[in-house]
Amino acid sequence: MFIHNCEGDAVTIENKLIYMDNSATTPVRKEVVEEMLPYMTENFGNPSSIYEIGKISGRAVEKARKQVADAIGAEENEVFFTSGGTESDNWALKGIAFANRDRGKHIITSSIEHHAVLHASAWLEGQGFEITYLPVDKYGMISIEELKNAIRDDTILISVMLANNEIGTIQPVEEIGKIAREKRIYFHTDAVQAIGHVPIDVKKMKLDLLSLSGHKFEGPKGCGALYIRKGTKIETLLHGGAQERKHRAGTENVPGIVGLGKAIELAAGELEETNKHLLQLRSRLVEGLLKVPKTHLNGHPTRRLANNVNVTFEYIEGESLLLLLNATGIFASTGSACNSSSLEPSHVLTACGVPHEIVHGSLRLSLGRLNTEKDVDRVLEALPEIVQRLRNMSPLTPQEYRTL
Helix, strand or coil: CEEECCCCCEEECCCCCEECECCCCCCCCHHHHHHHHHHHCCCCCCCCCCCHHHHHHHHHHHHHHHHHHHHHCCCHHHEEEECCHHHHHHHHHHHHHHHCCCCCCEEEEECCCCHHHHHHHHHHHHCCCEEEEECCCCCCCCCHHHHHHHCCCCEEEEECCCECCCCCEECCHHHHHHHHHHCCCEEEEECCCCCCCCCCCCCCCCCCEEEEEHHHCCCCCCCEEEEECCCCCCCCCCCCCCHHHHCCCCCCCHHHHHHHHHHHHHHHHCHHHHHHHHHHHHHHHHHHHCCCCCEEECCCCCCECCCEEEEEECCCCHHHHHHHHHHCCEECECCCHHHCCCCCCCHHHHHCCCCHHHHCCEEEEECCCCCCHHHHHHHHHHHHHHHHHHHHHCCCCCHHHCCC
8 A cells, every 4th residue: 555745756554544634634525526626627717707607607606605504504695615714713703803893802712722713812912802711621611601701791702613623522502602692792613623523503503603614524625614694793804806795805716615515515414324433433442542551531521523532641752653653554643733743732632631741642533434443443453552662662651551
């Protein structure tokens, strides 16, 4: 078995490749690729053009808009296409902040948000806004009471992610939405990791804004969407042409949008079946991993994404673990792909109270629709040996956890 590196050279890897980093990105489904291909070749027209090949592209964009809207319980005119989750998050926070600063400059978010939200929040602080970062418990859950206590007369926005990208914990979004609506505060959720795993109804959840990204549910990279509830007061993030009803300038990424629409239609339609499959694999994986001494499960034990397994191994370093797994053809992560080049410990695990001395020994295995029981068994065969090998090399490992 081999893959190709960026120079096009074949890199040989023994045995079958096992990909368990689906929270970072997913392979594009065959059906999605087939839907996209015509819009890269014969149906190449600009959707803003008035001639026929432009109109074909325009109709394809509107079809995808309906597919996204149907998947999340929204109206078609409430869906705006973006370049992905990061842009959607930035637009939601900055757009609401600047459009509503006459009402107040206070925003509430959580301490374990994706960096797209956290860094946008930090930037807004530099612009004179006040941000309250809600703490979480050991499972990564916010407290509804602490949220209520954080609300002020000048609070204009609450932004709490639906499901965490590192530990998979699912937040009580419906409760938050009810509180926000009663207080007339805008409510945004980053649902990038949740699409395809959590049933979403923006009306039932009382959401004003929701971010999503196609490449997390077997769609193309570089295409996402922001749901904006009708009547929401929000500034435009990108200025220029009249695309997206003058809310988001720039020629539409038609193939990407078409792929996003098809991918979310498939993901929403197969959600129950997919989750059943993933839960079986997750249970098997967690049970096997916890047999390794001094291993801890991170995140909520049950209120978590069906595909997420995040564990911490004491006495080892996560980067070394990934390298050894990679050598066996198993691909995983220590946390968020957006922070993989940083040597800083996970802000999510730190916020959950994972001790500093063991936080670097974390491993995230995020399952996908294509994973099998054989994949799980192979990981469970390889991982304990790798963990033991690293513990034997570490001067921090107590004698009782070394191989004699």
